[in-house]
Amino acid sequence: MTRLPTLAWSKAEIAFWLVPVAAYFLFPHYLTLGSQVMIAGLFALSLDLILGYARIISLGHAAFFGLGAYTAGLLAKHGFGEPLSGLVLAAIVAAAAGWLTSFLIVRGHDLTRLMVTLGIGLMLFETANQWSSLTGGIDGLSGVEMKKIFGVYGFGLDGRTAYVYTLVVLFLIFNAARVLVRSPFGLSLKGIREGERRMPAIGASVWRKLVAVYTVGAGIAGVAGALLAQTTQFVGIDVFGFQRSADLMIMLVLGGTGYLYGALIGAAVFMILQDYLANLNPVYWQFWLGFLLVFLVLFARGGIVGALATLHRRWTRK
Amino acid sequence: MSAALRTQGLSKSFGDFKANSDLSVAFEAGARHALIGPNGAGKTTFINLLTGALAPTAGDVYLGDERVTGLPQYARVKRGMTRTFQINTLFPGLSVLESVVLAALEREGRGGVWWRTVSRESAAIDEAGQILARLRLDRDADTPTRALPYGKQRLLEIALALATRPTVLLLDEPAAGIPAAESAELFQVIAQLPRDVTVVFIEHDMNLVFSFAERITVLVGGSVLVEGSPEEIAHDARVREVYLGEAQHG
Amino acid sequence: MSTLTSFVGVLFDGLAYGSLLFLIGIGLSVTMGLMNFINLAHGAFAMLGGYAAVIAMSRLGVPFIPALLVAFLASGAAGALLERVLYRRLYRATHLDQVLFTIGLTFMSIAAATYFFGPTQQPVQLPAFLTGQLHVLGLDLGTYRLFLMAMVVLVTVALVYLVERTRFGSQVRAAVDNQQAAVGLGINVERVFSITFALGSALAGLGGALGINVLGLDPTFPLKYMVYFLLVVAVGGAGTIRGPMIAALLLGVFDVAGKYYVPQVGAFVIYAVMVAMLLVFPAGLAGRRS
Numbered sequence: 001m002t003r004l005p006t007l008a009w010s011k012a013e014i015a016f017w018l019v020p021v022a023a024y025f026l027f028p029h030y031l032t033l034g035s036q037v038m039i040a041g042l043f044a045l046s047l048d049l050i051l052g053y054a055r056i057i058s059l060g061h062a063a064f065f066g067l068g069a070y071t072a073g074l075l076a077k078h079g080f081g082e083p084l085s086g087l088v089l090a091a092i093v094a095a096a097a098g099w100l101t102s103f104l105i106v107r108g109h110d111l112t113r114l115m116v117t118l119g120i121g122l123m124l125f126e127t128a129n130q131w132s133s134l135t136g137g138i139d140g141l142s143g144v145e146m147k148k149i150f151g152v153y154g155f156g157l158d159g160r161t162a163y164v165y166t167l168v169v170l171f172l173i174f175n176a177a178r179v180l181v182r183s184p185f186g187l188s189l190k191g192i193r194e195g196e197r198r199m200p201a202i203g204a205s206v207w208r209k210l211v212a213v214y215t216v217g218a219g220i221a222g223v224a225g226a227l228l229a230q231t232t233q234f235v236g237i238d239v240f241g242f243q244r245s246a247d248l249m250i251m252l253v254l255g256g257t258g259y260l261y262g263a264l265i266g267a268a269v270f271m272i273l274q275d276y277l278a279n280l281n282p283v284y285w286q287f288w289l290g291f292l293l294v295f296l297v298l299f300a301r302g303g304i305v306g307a308l309a310t311l312h313r314r315w316t317r318k
Numbered sequence: 319m320s321a322a323l324r325t326q327g328l329s330k331s332f333g334d335f336k337a338n339s340d341l342s343v344a345f346e347a348g349a350r351h352a353l354i355g356p357n358g359a360g361k362t363t364f365i366n367l368l369t370g371a372l373a374p375t376a377g378d379v380y381l382g383d384e385r386v387t388g389l390p391q392y393a394r395v396k397r398g399m400t401r402t403f404q405i406n407t408l409f410p411g412l413s414v415l416e417s418v419v420l421a422a423l424e425r426e427g428r429g430g431v432w433w434r435t436v437s438r439e440s441a442a443i444d445e446a447g448q449i450l451a452r453l454r455l456d457r458d459a460d461t462p463t464r465a466l467p468y469g470k471q472r473l474l475e476i477a478l479a480l481a482t483r484p485t486v487l488l489l490d491e492p493a494a495g496i497p498a499a500e501s502a503e504l505f506q507v508i509a510q511l512p513r514d515v516t517v518v519f520i521e522h523d524m525n526l527v528f529s530f531a532e533r534i535t536v537l538v539g540g541s542v543l544v545e546g547s548p549e550e551i552a553h554d555a556r557v558r559e560v561y562l563g564e565a566q567h568g
Numbered sequence: 569m570s571t572l573t574s575f576v577g578v579l580f581d582g583l584a585y586g587s588l589l590f591l592i593g594i595g596l597s598v599t600m601g602l603m604n605f606i607n608l609a610h611g612a613f614a615m616l617g618g619y620a621a622v623i624a625m626s627r628l629g630v631p632f633i634p635a636l637l638v639a640f641l642a643s644g645a646a647g648a649l650l651e652r653v654l655y656r657r658l659y660r661a662t663h664l665d666q667v668l669f670t671i672g673l674t675f676m677s678i679a680a681a682t683y684f685f686g687p688t689q690q691p692v693q694l695p696a697f698l699t700g701q702l703h704v705l706g707l708d709l710g711t712y713r714l715f716l717m718a719m720v721v722l723v724t725v726a727l728v729y730l731v732e733r734t735r736f737g738s739q740v741r742a743a744v745d746n747q748q749a750a751v752g753l754g755i756n757v758e759r760v761f762s763i764t765f766a767l768g769s770a771l772a773g774l775g776g777a778l779g780i781n782v783l784g785l786d787p788t789f790p791l792k793y794m795v796y797f798l799l800v801v802a803v804g805g806a807g808t809i810r811g812p813m814i815a816a817l818l819l820g821v822f823d824v825a826g827k828y829y830v831p832q833v834g835a836f837v838i839y840a841v842m843v844a845m846l847l848v849f850p851a852g853l854a855g856r857r858s
Contacts, residue, residue, distance in 0.1 A: 003413060003460045004437040057664050104843065110663040111606060112846055115802040118795055119839045126835045184423045184439060185432040191420050194409035200391035201369070201401060202421040203482055204429055212430070242791065246671060253668055283682050290675025297669040298657065 005182045016261065020167050024160075031159035035166045037271045039227050042170050044251045044263035045177060046220035051249070052257030053181060053189045054213045056105060057113050059245055060121025061221055064094040066240035068222025070128070073141045073229040081147040083155075083230055087169065090226035091219045098218020105214060106207040118242070125240040141235040155231065162231035169227060173220055177260055180216075189213060250289060253296050256303030265304050320383055322347040322516040323368065323399065323486045328377035330363055337363040339540045341377070345486070348513040352531035353520045356560065360540040361520045362404060365488050369401045370394050381486065398485035402475045404494055404520070410464035414455055414474060417463060418446035421481035449477050453507055469500050476507065487511070489519035493526060505530050528552070536560075576707055578828050579821060584713035586820020587720040588782055590813050592775035592793075593800035594727070595768020601744050601807020603761055605655070606663050608670040610772060610797055611790030612677035617643040617773020618785040619681065622690050632695045636719075636777050643773020648766035655765065656758075674790045681787035690785040716778055723771065727809060740764060744807045796823075799838065803845045815845075 023034055043065055050056050068090035075086050104116045128135045135141055148154040153161045180186050191199055192206055199206050229235045238244060247270070255266020278285040300307060324344035330337045337360045345351050353361050366372040368379055370391040378387040386394050409417045422442040423429050437443075450456040453473045458466060463474065472492065479487060492508070493501035505526055508517060521527050527534065527548075534551045536543040538560050544551065551557055596610040617639035624630040624638040654673075658666055698715050701708045731737035742750040743760050751757050776785070783793065796819065804815030819838050826837030 004416070004419070004443070005435060006437045007435055051664065055662075055664065057667055059667070104846070108846065111600065111798070111802050111806070114606065114667065115795075115798050115842065116846065118798070119842060122795060123836055123839050130832060179435065180432045182435040182437075183432045184420075184428050184436055184442075185430055187416065187420050187436050188424065188429045190412060190416075191409055194411040195407065198403075198407045198409060198478065200371075201395060201403075201407070202424050202478055203392050203395035203400075204424045205390070205392045209429075246675075249668065249671070283679050286675050287679035287683075290672040290677075290679065293668055293672030293675065294654075295672075297661075297665050297672065301665065 007179065007182065013261075016264075017171070024163060024167075028158075028160075031163040033271070033275060035159060035162050035227075035231050037268050038163075038166045038170045039224050039231070040248075040251060040267040040271050041264040042166075042173060042227065043221055043224035043248055044255070044267045045174060045260060046217045046224065047248055047252050048257060048260060048263040049177060049180075049213055049220070050217035051252065052259070052262070053186070053193070054210055054217075055193055056210065056214060057110050058105075058117040059114055059242070059249075060117035060119070061217075061248060062240055062242070062244040063117075063121045063124050064098055064218040064221035065225035065228075065244065066124055066128070067097055068094045068225030069229040069235045069239045070135060070141065070225075071222070072226035073144045073235040074134070076144045076146055076230065076233075077141065081145050083146055083149050083165065086230060087223055087226050090222045090229075092222075094222020094225070095215050095219030099211065099215040101218075102211040102214040106210040121240060121242060121245055125237065125242075128237050128240055135235075135237070138237055140237060141229075142233075144229055144233040144235065146230055146233060155233070159231075166227055166231060169223065173223065174260065174264075177220075181260065185209070185212070250293055252303075253293065253301075254303050256305035256307075256309075259305045259309075262303050262305040269304065321345055321380075322349070322382060323518070324380050325368070326378045326380065328364075328367055328379065329375045330360075330367055330372060331375045336540050338367060338374075341540075341542060343535060343542060343545075345516055345518050346533075347516055349516050349518070350509075350530055350532045351516070351518045352527045352534045353518060353537060354522070354524075354527060354534060355537035355543075359537040361537055362490055363540075364537065365401055365490050365520065368488060369399060395482055395484075398483075399488070400479045400482045400484035400486070401488040402479045402490055402492060404490040406468075406471045406475060408463045408471060408474055408478070411462060413460050413462055414450065414466065414477075415443075415446060415459040417474065418449055418477050418481050419443055421478045422446050422449075425482050446481065449480050452480075453477050469496050472496055473504065473507075476504070484515060486516045486518070489517065491520050491522065493521065493523060498523075498525075501526060502529075573707070574828075578825050580707075580709055580713065582821030582824035583817055584710075584716055584820070585782060585824055586817035587717050588775055588779045589796055589800050589820055590816035591720050591723060591778070592772045593797040593804075593812055593816060594809065595765075595770075595772045596797050597801045597804060597806050597808065597812045598740070598744075598764055598768050600801055601805075602740065602764055603659055605659060606666045606670070607655075608667055608794060608798075609673040609677065609790065610670075610769075611792075611794050612674055613643045613647055613769040614772040614776030614779070614793075615677065615681060615785065615787075615789040616646055617770075617776035618690070618780050618789070619685060620773065621777035621780070622685075622692065622785070625693065632693075632698070636774060639777035640770045640774040643776070644766045644770030646773075647769025648762060651762050651765040656761075659761075674794075678787045678790060681789075685787065687787055690780060692780045692785075694781060712781055716782065719774075719778060723774070724809070724813065731809065736760075736763070799842050803842055803849075805849075 020034065020038065024031070027034070047058070047061050050058055050061070071090040071093045072086040075089060080086065101116065101120055105113050108116065129137055146155045149161065149165060155161050188204055188209055191204065192209065196206060225239060251266040251270040252263055254270055255264065256262030296303065302309065321344040326342050328341040329339055341364065353364070355361055363372065367374050370389055374387065378385055380386065381394065381397055381399055384397065386397065412420070419436060419439070419442050422445045423439060426442060428439065428442065447456065450459060453476065455470060455473055455477060458470060463471065466474065476492060489508070493504055496504065501523065509530055511517060531548055534548055535545040536551065536557050543556060543560065544554055592614045596607060599605055599607050620642035621635040621639040624635040625632065630638060658669055694712060698712050700711050702711050702714055731740060739755045739760050742753065742755060743757050747757060799819055800812050800816045803819065804812030819841070822841050823838045827834030830837070
């Protein structure tokens with residue numbers, strides 16, 4: 001009788017996760033791109049929690065991505081190249097930054113949130129730029145040397161270890177997020193979305209929940225950044241750039257906000273298209289990207305997953 | 319014996335406009351207390367001050383022995399004071415069941431649980447089911463709130479409040495917009511609440527007020543005009559003049 | 569003595585810079601306060617004005633001052649057109665949708681500008697009487713910056729007159745205060761929106777053209793300065809003239825001073841100031857609307 005969601009996996013979901021596994025065997029020369037796609041997917045997932053589920057406008061989510069990247073990168077550069085601990089520390093640093101800034105975010109209204117998130121992203125960019133002795137500045141951070149995972153799996157040029165590593169991390173975090181959005185906490189986020197005014201009246205502290213989800217989103221973004229640093233053994237200053245935050249939002253809107261899978265699908269489509277098209281003509285790419293965004297907002301707000309969901313509804317209604 | 323809920327010199331001004339002036343009102347435990355008055359008398363403002371939706375310009379609110387002035391809304395709900403809204407303030411995209419389960423979970427303190435799904439929260443789900451059954455909303459459990467007819471939405475308003483297990487329940491025009499037959503039914507539900515719940519309600523329908531209230535406070539222009547039993551109020555000349563007289567004329 | 573001179577110089581530059589930010593940002597403030605619409609593409613209208621002036625001067629031989637008028641009109645027309653065709657559809661949309669939409673527009677405008685004008689800075693030839701310095705009150709102040717500030721003062725006076733003394737102005741004030749009531753009074757709120765949006769865009773265009781010499785002009789202008797315009801509105805408060813004016817001047821002075829006195833952390837100064845101000849005034853200096 002109840003429609004409360006369970007943890008059961010649908011066939012479509014199982015099929016979805018078989019794709020990256022199959023890709024490992026079918027496209028052995030594209031594993032580096034594959035890792036990049038999955039990292040972008042994890043990054044987009046973190047934003048989906050904040051923007052899709054909690055409806056917090058953030059124009060500077062790259063701040064946490066960058067913090068995670070530089071944490072992991074700097075650790076590895078200075079001799080602490082163990083991958084998993086690097087991930088954990090990156091998550092902690094990014095989450096702490098998210099927690100600190102969340103107090104500014106939850107207090108303000110949308111314009112304030114925009115300003116604060118944008119401002120923090122820009123400030124971190126400037127910091128990385130100025131403090132080039134630490135970060136390598138514009139040239140980026142190189143010399144990131146990774147140790148082997150569990151002492152066994154080394155990061156080789158074929159990208160195989162990196163791919164599996166990224167896939168496993170993505171899957172684990174995705175699962176956690178999947179439970180979260182179906183949990184009481186997830187329901188309360190939905191409550192904030194659907195009826196923010198009623199939430200205090202049923203005894204719920206809205207700002208506390210927003211702080212929690214923002215912190216989690218920041219932490220996951222930090223993990224994504226760390227993965228980038230570890231798998232490419234390099235950290236460019238653009239990890240903090242506005243372009244990265246903007247591209248991220250486009251990925252998420254393209255895939256569809258509030259579905260979790262939308263983040264992954266949008267990231268995949270965007271990254272693959274970018275790989276083909278952006279190098280052909282960057283001006284055209286930017287123009288059509290802008291156009292895509294305008295089009296999506298006006299006519300296809302649910303993104304790819306939203307459109308699929310609508311089709312599915314129409315189909316099952318027959 | 320201290321009152322379940324009382325105010326001391328509670329005032330609220332918006333610029334020069336005094337919405338509530340120096341209100342010192344007490345609601346006894348277990349009361350069925352009506353708050354009436356003409357439009358603009360400041361009744362909803364008073365509820366907002368009691369619940370913490372608005373901060374007072376002066377004065378205090380006491381829930382039992384505890385001074386709750388300055389506590390945010392959600393904290394007061396946790397201490398047992400819940401309200402319903404005159405205009406439906408629900409969760410349009412949540413189903414009826416989801417809404418009440420959410421309220422029950424928050425009351426249980428399980429609103430922060432993120433590691434298991436809602437479907438496994440059997441205590442909250444059972445409780446929600448009981449509340450829905452009591453209000454005859456159980457058939458509509460899976461209906462999205464926005465698809466509910468208005469009358470059922472009003473019932474959901476109350477269901478959400480009941481899920482918080484209040485000791486003090488403030489109802490802001492619970493029967494607003496509902497035809498007479500259905501509103502009597504709605505008030506039956508309220509009348510069946512146990513005596514350990516103090517009920518304060520704002521209403522304009524005098525039939526409902528005199529049927530259910532055991533005590534009535536009349537608010538006019540932000541101040542208390544008179545307070546007393548239904549008989550006293552019905553025979554009070556000032557009340558007649560200010561309020562009941564208007565109602566009879568239209 | 570020279571620290572005082574440089575301090576005055578910094579102050580003067582800061583005020584000039586700030587008044588430019590105000591001129592461009594006031595349209596954004598009114599749009600935000602009036603229609604509760606977050607328009608991140610506002611900088612694109614300023615950029616359009618700048619490029620319009622450049623075309624007028626270089627291809628059509630129009631002198632500088634009339635070119636400013638061209639910029640004003642071009643951006644105003646673009647604003648009027650886009651408002652009617654695109655923006656109007658999103659007045660009821662969520663802020664998030666508005667942000668996404670206007671970022672899309674911004675990207676399109678940057679790409680278009682790069683395509684038509686190339687990625688480099690546009691040089692501008694100032695007429696002779698606006699170059700050099702004027703000796704004022706014992707100080708040597710840049711002539712162009714004086715001209716700039718004079719223009720902004722003129723515009724501000726005209727704006728204040730418009731808002732306080734004209735019927736249209738009272739309609740705007742009514743609509744900002746309470747849109748539903750304004751509609752109830754018979755005010756054609758749709759028309760107020762259109763005219764206000766066009767005017768705000770026109771002012772931005774004028775600012776963009778005036779600012780070529782101070783802020784520069786290249787296709788990345790909308791993104792580069794987006795933060796500053798938003799800052800002016802967020803800190804000053806949407807929907808007023810006075811708030812953004814004070815905010816813009818403050819921000820201008822702090823930014824210039826920061827970059828001059830502590831160049832290592834120059835960029836941070838205004839962000840720190842912004843964060844501090846938002847903590848104390850969450851709705852902005854003169855804020856009312858969320």
